[in-house]
Amino acid sequence: MKLTEEMLSGFPDARGHFGAYGGRFVSETLFDSLMTLEKEYKRLKNDPDFQAAFDKDLAHYVGRPSPLYLAERLTRETGGAQIWLKREDLNHTGAHKVNNTIGQALLASFLGKKRIIAETGAGQHGVATATVCARLGLECHVFMGAEDVQRQSLNVYRMKLLGATVHSVQGGTKTLKDAMNDAMRDWVANVDDTFYIIGTVAGPHPYPLLVRDFQSVIGRETRQQSLHQAGKLPDALVACVGGGSNAIGMFYPFLTDESVQLYGVEAGGLGIETGKHAAPLSAGRPGVLHGNRTYLMEDENGQIAGTHSVSAGLDYPGVGPEHSWLKDIGRAHYVSVTDDEALDGFRKLTRVEGIMPALETAHAVAYAIKLAATMDKDQVVVINVSGRGDKDMQTIAKIDGIEM
């Protein structure tokens, strides 16, 4: 399907649907809050004061625009298309997550909410939320699966230093989906004074819409920078997809540019065929979880499946509904790379360019290298370097058998 600006303005529709996906599948207690949030966001989206405050924070607190960097050695070694890196890892707190938390924290402030909750997998969203809460003087509670608390102890410590309370979630599979369940439980109980900062483009309407809008700054900058620096639009964009916020932020401003191929890279874990992965778009089917209809990993009885990824941030059985729609209409391609391939991608970018990507990003790097090798030298591939790899040092050291 060829998308036009006019068509795009209809997605999501009034009920938050992207085609068959999205929507608002929540318990009744939350419904009114979501309606209020939608109404207020619609108003503030066009409010010059709100937008000016957001832009100011992005420039002076986050440090935007982030550079678009030509990875010359990586390009040479790969021997195909030019590989450019959109450096979201250089944002304050080290990932794209902060774009969204700034936006939602501003929303919370405009709505007069003083208590913030968030869920996190790898901890990047938790750190970004704790950071903006510290700055705005808001009470912050972060829900994190017990397994992720162990895998990402460094980020847990960062959140605590920033003044957040970290709740280790013992239920279910003890990963991101369970953290989201517990965050929603907290929200139901404290809906009057609490704002839930969702970290990705999933969840009930209007979250997929507003997180996409806040992250779209990535794609807007990439578009301008590519025209200016490479002299043309990119031929391909590559971004990792867990929930999918960095990918949609990168893709969205290019959706009507038919010449730009979009690649979302999911976590293939130990291999799609083993069932131990986190790739709902590659190997799942549509269902309903966490307030929206989207592609999910589930068993034949509709129970949500356990996931596996070397990267805690991708270890989620669902994905943002807009990605599900882009997959079905064929506008974006969704692929996967394994844990091992991602680790190779991590090592390659580290050694060749001196940039240590997050393990999430390493999935995009691994796929982009394969893709670029099949393309012409005058073509341009942009990788969204969604975050830096500091948080993953313990994981990688453990894989390498090094004690720290």
Next chain:
Amino acid sequence: MSRIEGVLKSLKAQGRKALIPYITAGDPHPDQTVDLMHTLVAAGADIIELGVPFSDPMADGPVIQQACERALVHGTSLRQVVGMVKTFREKDDKTPIVLMGYLNPMEAMGYEQFANTAKAAGIDGILTVDLPPEEADEVAPLFTERDLDAIFLLAPTTTDDRIRSISEHCSGYVYYVSFKGVTGSGKIDIDEVAAKVAHIHELTALPVGVGFGIRDAETAAAVGRVSDGVIVGSVLVDTIARNQADPEQLKQALTDLLHPMRVALDNLTS
């Protein structure tokens, strides 16, 4: 008239209140569920809400979440839960059964197939926690066509406009969630519930069942005084958890908990 409507009308005519216990199907073991349902009826249940276990029960507290986990360890599927009701119907064709759960297992089975098998098994109503009427266009008509009651939730945060529109989509009874929170979490404020239920009664002719926070005969009576029925969940499920090792003791414990609620509700009329 649906079985639910019939029971509620007859209770109303007698000036009595409905006692509606909830248990999670398959907890502590799928083999025990039908027996436990009969136990609940013998102890005074008018309608049973039978929970369909789900891996991610976001609107429930730890007590029901753990019940889901116990049931899922034994592989309890929606198909099996429907089968349990079919078996229950062999001995009891009077007590209405409402399946209560989350949307995804129904979607996975296929809505049409689910509606057909539910009807054939003698299920009377469906309450889907994460399905507001706004998203029910596809599903609700399948239930209505088969005379299955679609039951929806109302919450303290529900606006008047939504109370009206939700009630229009609802049949059987509306389920009023007595406080903001998950199941088993909070303390019910009877005065607040009384005011809200009275207000709901002004906006809809449907019977109003109140759930969340009803733990004993005293709270059951207090809520029964202001509503058409009381829904009791977490405290029963907690009792199941504590007595899971001994099936006979478990049935006795459930009876000891539920029967005094029945007595307390019936004493309201005298």
